Amino acid sequence: MTFGFNARGLLKAIAVVLALALPTLAISSADARIGGGLSSGSRGSRSFSMPPSTSTAPGTAQPFNRTFTQPGSPSYGGMGGGFFNRPGGGLLRGLAGGFLGAGLFGLLFGGGMFSGIGGFSSILGLILQVGLIIFLVRLAMSWWQRRTLSQPAYAEGGMGGPGATQAGFGGGMGFGLGASAPLQILPADYEAFERLLVELQDAWSNEDVARLRAVATPEMVQYFTRDLEQNRVRNRINKVSATKLLQGDLAEAWREGDTDFASVAMRYSLIDRTFDRTTGQLVEGGEQPTEVTEVWTFMRPRGGNWELSALQQTN
Known part of the structure; x- marks a missing residue:
């Protein structure tokens, strides 16, 4: 019981830190x-x-x-x-932020780490899904950039x-x-x-x-x-x-x-x-x-x- 309580408290602390840090990280990378x-x-x-x-x-x-x-x-x-914006939003950050945000708020408000996104069973599943999204979006962006750069200059x-x-x-x-x-x-x-x-x-x-x-x-x-x-x-x-x-x-x-x-x-x-x-x-x-x-x-x-x-x- 003590271990479960301490683990849950640690996860809550991590969730708070991530929720506060994400906006700052998104901005500080820009000039x-x-x-x-x-x-x-x-x-x-x-x-x-x-x-x-x-x-x-x-x-x-x-x-x-x-x-x-x-x-x-x-x-x-x-x-x-x-199609792919930073730091203010876009497809990749919108999807990733939505998944992560749902999990963080589910944890903070007592519903479990993944109650906000349909009950995923583990953080590993979340990481795999976000990784898949990143891969697909980068693949699509690479195709789009090759397509536009191949067009003749005006x-x-x-x-x-x-x-x-x-x-x-x-x-x-x-x-x-x-x-x-x-x-x-x-x-x-x-x-x-x-x-x-x-x-x-x-x-x-x-x-x-x-x-x-x-x-x-x-x-x-x-x-x-x-x-x-x-x-x-x-x-x-x-x-x-x-x-x-x-x-x-x-x-x-x-x-x-x-x-x-x-x-x-x-x-x-x-x-x-x-x-x-x-x-x-x-x-x-x-x-x-x-x-x-x-x-x-x-x-x-x-x-x-x-x-x-x-x-x-x-x-």
């Missing part, structure tokens, strides 16, 4: 800056084709972790996010080859003017992209959601506000400063109906620090600038202003 080090957003009908490589980003852009666009949709698809001409980036705006390297594309991108457009890079980082750093709404699509604002809320839950605040574009060039630009799109590779530096919201103590980052290379996609309704519609990490 602190705007976008969280994820690939998020939509590129209209090209959301599932990779932007061409450029001299600034000679590798490949990563597929979206978070997107409203569904495969086969002409532009912005239905709500619900991408760009008619990117910024490839040495010397493509020219001395640019406001000192430093700036943006190269790019090769021919279905949509002509002018120097004023590149100036807008560079300005938006800084404005978005500042709005994020100040947790200014109203400003984010003015310079990003509703989809991107939803991701940013979700990330800000996760920071609040962790009692953290991320402060970004000294954002400076080092090099940038055009990957592709095109028009869909009355909407213009431009995907640009940007290498920039910034000081990225995260503080404890209560004490003000530095908990992540430092005073030294770090460099980041990402592909940002901007969209503009006919006669309107550019706003951020996607942000992709690079390999």
Whole structure:
């Protein structure tokens, strides 16, 4: 009897620790800056084709972790996010979290470790099922990525080859003017992209959601506000400063109906620090600038202003 009581108490303690630790682990793996080090957003009908490589980003852009666009949709698809999202949700984490959460809450509220998921007899059975789910999802994702990467690129001409980036705006390297594309991108457009890079980082750093709404699509604002809320839950605040574009060039630009799109590779530096919201103590980052290379996609309704519609990490 004593052993059974102690074992049950130990299992309850483990359940509490896991239940508290899981959200933190999901968040801490991401970078602190705007976008969280994820690939998020939509590129209209090209959301599932990779932007061409450029001299600034000679590798490949990563597929979206978070997107409203569904495969086969002409532009912005239905709500619900991408096929495999992190850290905010997705098929794999949703299924695994549902199984594990049911077991933890069943244990905590006296119904047994597996009362919440139909009475599985052992944790080994749960582990085997979750492992099977992970295997199947990864197999499906591998097939989907091979399928999308095998499709022909849409760009008619990117910024490839040495010397493509020219001395640019406001000192430093700036943006190269790019090769021919279905949509002509002018120097004023590149100036807008560079300005938006800084404005978005500042709005994020100040947790200014109203400003984010003015310079990003509703989809991107939803991701940013979700990330800000996760920071609040962790009692953290991320402060970004000294954002400076080092090099940038055009990957592709095109028009869909009355909407213009431009995907640009940007290498920039910034000081990225995260503080404890209560004490003000530095908990992540430092005073030294770090460099980041990402592909940002901007969209503009006919006669309107550019706003951020996607942000992709690079390999």
